[in-house]
Amino acid sequence: AVVLIGKNRVRDFIFSNCILAFTIKDQDVIFQKILKEKNFLQYAEETENFSRKLGCDYSGGAWAVGFLFDFLDNLLAHRELKKAFDPNFKECWAHSIKTAAMAWSFANISKLSNTQCRQAFMVGLTHDIGRILMWLVYPQESTKILKDFARFKQGNQWEAQLELEIERKYLNIGHNEIGSMLLSATEFMSEVEEIVAFHHDIDLLKVRSSKFLQVAQCVNLADDLVERMNSKLKIGEEEISKCLLKLVSPLSITAPTVLGVIESLKTKQVLF
Numbered sequence: 677a678v679v680l681i682g683k684n685r686v687r688d689f690i691f692s693n694c695i696l697a698f699t700i701k702d703q704d705v706i707f708q709k710i711l712k713e714k715n716f717l718q719y720a721e722e723t724e725n726f727s728r729k730l731g732c733d734y735s736g737g738a739w740a741v742g743f744l745f746d747f748l749d750n751l752l753a754h755r756e757l758k759k760a761f762d763p764n765f766k767e768c769w770a771h772s773i774k775t776a777a778m779a780w781s782f783a784n785i786s787k788l789s790n791t792q793c794r795q796a797f798m799v800g801l802t803h804d805i806g807r808i809l810m811w812l813v814y815p816q817e818s819t820k821i822l823k824d825f826a827r828f829k830q831g832n833q834w835e836a837q838l839e840l841e842i843e844r845k846y847l848n849i850g851h852n853e854i855g856s857m858l859l860s861a862t863e864f865m866s867e868v869e870e871i872v873a874f875h876h877d878i879d880l881l882k883v884r885s886s887k888f889l890q891v892a893q894c895v896n897l898a899d900d901l902v903e904r905m906n907s908k909l910k911i912g913e914e915e916i917s918k919c920l921l922k923l924v925s926p927l928s929i930t931a932p933t934v935l936g937v938i939e940s941l942k943t944k945q946v947l948f
Contacts, residue, residue: 719745719769723801730777730946734797741801745769748808761811764822768804771902776800777946778898779891781937786927788890796894799871803895806855806872810847817846829907836876836900852876875899878923893923901934911938 723742727735749765752758758765776797783796811818824842840850856873859865871892874881881892900919904911916931 716750717743717746719743719749723773726773726777726946727797729944730780730941731944732780732793732797734794737794737798738801741798741805744802744805745808748805748812751812752808755812757811757815760815760819761808764811765808767906768807771906772801772804774902774905774941774946775803775895775898777941778901778937779894781941782894782897782927782929782934783891785929785933785937786890786894788894792891795868795871795888795891798865799868799875799891799895800898802855802859802865802868803872803875803899804851804855805858806851806853809854809858810843810851814847821846836903840876850876871895890927893927897923897927897934901938911935 720739720742723745724735724739727738749758752761752765777800779800780793780797783793788796810821821842824845825839828838828842840852843850852873852875856869859869859872871881871888875892875895878889878892878896882889897919900922901911901916904915913931913935916934920927920929920931920934
C-alpha cells in the first residue's frame with residue numbers, strides 16, 4: 677500500500693479509521709461493505725485535489741478529512757438516511773471547502789506560522805463535521821433542526837450563534853461539541869479539536885486557550901463570510917468591516933484585503 681499510494685496516504689487512512697472505531701460500534705462490518713462501493717473515495721480525492729488547486733501543502737490532511745466525509749456519506753446510505761440528508765451533506769462539504777480556503781488565506785495574509793496556517797485549513801475542513809454525526813445518531817431531531825434553520829434563514833434572521841441555540845433546544849448539545857469529540861479521538865486531529873469546539877464562541881476560547889485565538893478568528897471570519905455568500909447576502913467593504921469588528925482581537929487584515937482574497941479564490945475556482 678505504501679508503494680502504491682504513498683506513506684502519508686496510508687498513515688491518514690489508518691488515522692481516519694481509528695476515528696471511526698472510537699465513534700461507531702459496528703464500523704468494522706459496515707466498513708467492509710462500504711469499501712466495495714464504486715465511488716468510495718470520491719470526497720477524499722476531491723478534497724485532496726482542492727488543496728492542490730488552492731496551492732497549500734496539506735494534501736495528505738485534506739485526503740484524510742475527505743475520507744471521513746466519504747465514510748460518513750456511505751454510512752448514511754447504509755442506514756437508509758442518505759435520501760433525507762444528501763442535499764445537506766453536499767452543502768456541508770462545500771461549505772467546509774470554502775471555509776478552509778478562506779481561513780487558510782486569512783492566516784497566510786496575517787503572517788501566521790506554518791503550523792497555524794495548517795491548523796486554520798484543517799479546522800475549516802472539519803468545523804462542521806459534527807453536523808453529519810448528528811444526522812446519523814439523531815435523525816428525527818436533526819430533521820426538526822434543519823427545518824428551523826431554513827425558517828430563520830428565509831426570514832433573514834440568521835446569526836451563527838442561533839445555530840447552536842436551535843441544536844441545543846432539541847439535543848442539549850451542538851455540532852461543535854460533537855465534532856470536537858470526534859476529532860479528539862485521534863492524535864492526528866486532536867490538535868484542532870479545541871478550535872472546532874469553540875469556533876462559534878471566540879470569547880470563551882480566548883479565556884480557555886488563547887494560543888489558538890488567531891487561528892480561530894481566521895476560521896470564524898471565513899465561516900461567517902461563506903455563510904453570507906451561501907445566503908446570497910451582500911458582501912462589500914461595509915459588511916466585511918462589521919464582521920472584522922466582531923472579532924475579539926482583530927486580525928492584521930482590512931476589508932479591501934478580504935475582498936481581494938474572495939476574488940482570488942473565485943479566479944482559482946475554489947469558491948465554486
